Amino acid sequence: MRIIFAGTPEFAVPCLQALLDSEHEVCAVYTQPDRPAGRGRKLQPSPVKELAVTAGIPVYQPLTMKTAEDLQQIRALNADLMVVVAYGVILTQDVLDAPKLGCINVHASLLPRWRGAAPIQRALMAGDQKTGVTIMQIVRKLDAGDMLHKEECEIGLADTAGDLHDKLAALGATGLSKVLAQIEAGTVHPEPQDEALVTYAEKLEKSEAAIDWTQPAADIARKVRGLNPWPVAQTLCQGNVLRIWRAAEADDSSVQMEPGTVRCADKQMDVATGFGFLRLLEVQLPGGKRMPVQAFLSAHDVNGVQLG
Numbered sequence: 225m226r227i228i229f230a231g232t233p234e235f236a237v238p239c240l241q242a243l244l245d246s247e248h249e250v251c252a253v254y255t256q257p258d259r260p261a262g263r264g265r266k267l268q269p270s271p272v273k274e275l276a277v278t279a280g281i282p283v284y285q286p287l288t289m290k291t292a293e294d295l296q297q298i299r300a301l302n303a304d305l306m307v308v309v310a311y312g313v314i315l316t317q318d319v320l321d322a323p324k325l326g327c328i329n330v331h332a333s334l335l336p337r338w339r340g341a342a343p344i345q346r347a348l349m350a351g352d353q354k355t356g357v358t359i360m361q362i363v364r365k366l367d368a369g370d371m372l373h374k375e376e377c378e379i380g381l382a383d384t385a386g387d388l389h390d391k392l393a394a395l396g397a398t399g400l401s402k403v404l405a406q407i408e409a410g411t412v413h414p415e416p417q418d419e420a421l422v423t424y425a426e427k428l429e430k431s432e433a434a435i436d437w438t439q440p441a442a443d444i445a446r447k448v449r450g451l452n453p454w455p456v457a458q459t460l461c462q463g464n465v466l467r468i469w470r471a472a473e474a475d476d477s478s479v480q481m482e483p484g485t486v487r488c489a490d491k492q493m494d495v496a497t498g499f500g501f502l503r504l505l506e507v508q509l510p511g512g513k514r515m516p517v518q519a520f521l522s523a524h525d526v527n528g529v530q531l532g
């Protein structure tokens with residue numbers, strides 16, 4: 225098949241690579257315009273663009289894909305199918321109709337659960353035991369198209385959003401390859417989503433990083449994992465912002481202390497919560513590097529300190 229690929233971040237790279245490694249022809253790649261990044265604020269290409277350029281694939285970077293020129297361009301590609309993976313642009317119906325077989329999307333959840341912007345993080349924070357990817361037909365309504373295929377993935381007890389991101393990116397490529405084979409063979413079976421089971425994964429905000437110590441330790445532990453690697457859970461400690469990269473629910477829930485109170489023993493740092501204790505494992509102070517909590521405790525006496 226002659227395929228247009230539309231994607232931007234690192235999550236989309238394995239899917240593009242799978243297409244490049246297949247018998248299909250990637251006739252063009254659409255990705256977001258280069259953005260300023262780093263201390264020098266130099267324009268940086270997206271990970272998808274970098275791969276496309278290396279592979280010698282034509283790259284298009286329209287701002288919206290809504291102009292008459294954009295539509296004319298995509299129609300001129302005469303594609304059979306468009307594969308969209310975290311592109312970041314809402315496609316008009318004219319664009320969806322341009323490829324002969326329409327457009328399909330690789331979404332990082334088991335739809336209809338977690339439609340929307342942050343499905344990986346929300347699944348972790350909600351305590352889901354499994355997640356996955358869904359390959360679906362794209363319609364104008366957000367993540368509401370018929371489901372073509374799913375690949376499931378267990379959520380490990382220590383998995384962070386970063387860990388799941390990498391697992392699901394690879395699973396997306398696996399699922400995409402299967403769906404393309406089914407489309408070619410005419411054996412794909414679209415399944416409508418059950419609207420009664422829909423949940424929405426709202427976009428992550430920096431304001432969510434602050435920890436509320438009155439919440440149960442289990443909930444805070446999931447939050448720490450869900451906000452790693454961005455925006456990273458944090459709390460105030462002796463006037464400084466302490467970022468918490470890794471933490472786990474401690475076994476001891478019999479002792480009652482005011483939420484946010486630090487208890488140090490045996491080179492461990494436990495914080496009282498609304499129910500139980502959270503054991504901090506890896507932290508970071510402003511201007512410093514991530515460090516094991518043992519290294520932090522060797523330089524800071526925080527026993528009995530109130531976090532907030």
